[in-house]
Amino acid sequence: MRTVAPFPAARLRRNRRTEALRGLVRETSLSVTDLIWPVFVMEGQNDTHPVPSMPGVSRLTIDKVVEAARHAESLGIPAICLFPYVDPALKTEACENAWDPDNLSNRATKAIRDAGIEVAVMTDVALDPYNANGHDGIVRDGIIVNDETVEALAKMALAQAEAGADILGPSDMMDGRIGAMRSILEENGHKDVSIMSYSAKYASAFYGPFRDAVGASGALKGDKKTYQMDPANADEALRLVERDLMEGADMVMVKPGMPYLDICRAVKDTFRVPTFAYQVSGEYAMLMAAARNGWLAEEQVMMESLAGFKRAGLDGILTYFAPRAAEILNG
């Protein structure tokens, strides 16, 4: 423990007296380059559809996603992350649309690439938007089967890389998927595509609004506890991160964010690798609900919540607040 001089030699309020002094001793700071903006994509043209449980967030048609990417670029946000709202008629038990080169997500990636926008495109590698069962894996006799799902995820990852994704984000929590994805990428000439693994993803009720946004709530049968983590566990998160790094992940993620900052700190301290958190839909929804009721100061809680991730040691945050936070940070 470092020593603190006794009062009055130490008056810790001296350094807090003015904004200039507070700035001088500030330990961490949030920057626009810490932000990844998750965006919901839907079919159609020149249209948006608000997500009721996420005030301020809408699903966007591909042309609008391209505009959003251009907006991100102008704000200095380094990456956007695409989540498709898949037509219910395309959801099957085999989830074939997930690796269709022309599926909604892949067309959106190509459109951003073709527009020459200098923003990294991150994609979601998981079967839930394509699955008639709403699960992240293939379901056989009520069981989410691991190895067959991993084969499907590898095909999906390859299709996303071919569409031009820079970062693949496997959010499925199957065992062995990082290694399988890394092999298929290497074998097919995509050696420079990054993987940001959702390594420590918890079975959380904070994903509710997201499932509305991608239209998965209705389809989901049961819960995701046989593959997502038990919220009571911390040591297991470190095993998962270590395993994913060994299999070829370039960056790792903890999800949700605010209730799991202890996990964020432990991962960063243990591995010293690029570590991110996902401030998920339910975290966004609860802050916005309170703000819209006049119970919390919207901008302040938004910026304070993001500062917390930096203080926990993280390199960046996936957050629906990204464009608004960027505007504030850019002054």
Ligand code: PBG
């Ligand atoms: C599913 C996926 C989920 C989120 C991202 N990818 C939800 C789930 O696991 O059910 C949640 C993101 C959020 O809540 O903002 N592959």
